[in-house]
Amino acid sequence: MQVKPEQLSQQLKSGLKPVYMVSGEEPLLQLEAVDEIRAAARAQGYDERQVLRVERGFDWQTLQEEGNALSLFATKRIIELKLPNGKPGTEGSKKLVQYLEAPPEDTVLIIEAGKIDKKTLGSAKWCKAIDKLGVITQVWPIKPQQTLTFMRQRANKLKLNIDYDALEILSSRLEGNPLAAKQELDKLAILHGNNTISVGMILDEVKDSARYDVFDLSKAMLSGQAKKTASIVGHLKAEGNLPITMIWPLSRDVRVLEGLIPLIGQQQRVDAYLKGKRIFAQQQADYVSAAKRLNTKSINDLTLMLKKIDDASKGVFGSEPAWLLIEQLAMHIAHPPK
Structure with missing residues (x-):
């Protein structure tokens, strides 16, 4: 069965299943879901834990062998299978189906997998076997x-x-x-x-x-403080922040400004829009100030810059330095080119 993350606790209270699979792209939520399953199992006496990591050259026969092995220390065991890319391959698929056709008693298999698309979940034999016998939980960013x-x-x-x-x-x-x-x-x-x-x-x-964060950068660039904006970008870079952590907040500011620009001069609609976007009252004046300096072309330019920053942060070949692009975007908002 497929269970949402927020429903997992209730399912665990109703009784442990022989197999659980937690897949997705949000490491924190995935880790916490696995921790919750593990804690529920341990509360019921599953004290021994064996971890298998699927890496290049992994022997899938190991899963069956671990399932059949007699425990030296406990009668109940947890086998954790780490499947980072969410793809067991042909051999792995066969071995998983084989394991689940006759799962060992007093053993809980927890599969921690990367993203698995909807089509695979609904058609792959190994996913269908897990769905039939156990629980599948997907966590997303x-x-x-x-x-x-x-x-x-x-x-x-x-x-x-x-x-x-x-x-x-x-x-x-x-x-x-x-x-x-x-x-x-x-x-x-x-x-x-x-x-x-x-x-x-x-x-x-x-x-x-004592340290700047992206919140400070947002306020400086939105309020038009060009010199301070450049200084904060420099500090953020020097403090070891990763460029990828800047993308979401900067994207959000650009999205808010994109919707705000056409409303400038219509105070009631501006107020309603900013409230709908959950822009705190003390931040609203900064957004309005920035929207008055920018136009539709500016937003198109900023959107293109965001794409370049995303590419650079992922190491796409030929990209400009990510922090240089971040500074260009922030300065474009603080002091748009004429």
């Missing part, structure tokens, strides 16, 4: 618009008493980066415990930080 909901759920789980507006500011800084969101909320839980976390406390934390 958090979309920018889902970040606030993701962080609210996390905050509730941590019993964090944080104002909605304060959480909104944090989510705007951490869009599309669940690991950073988790780390930030964990830090707040340690620092503030059960105390209420207000907007002022979050803003003070940002202001007092």
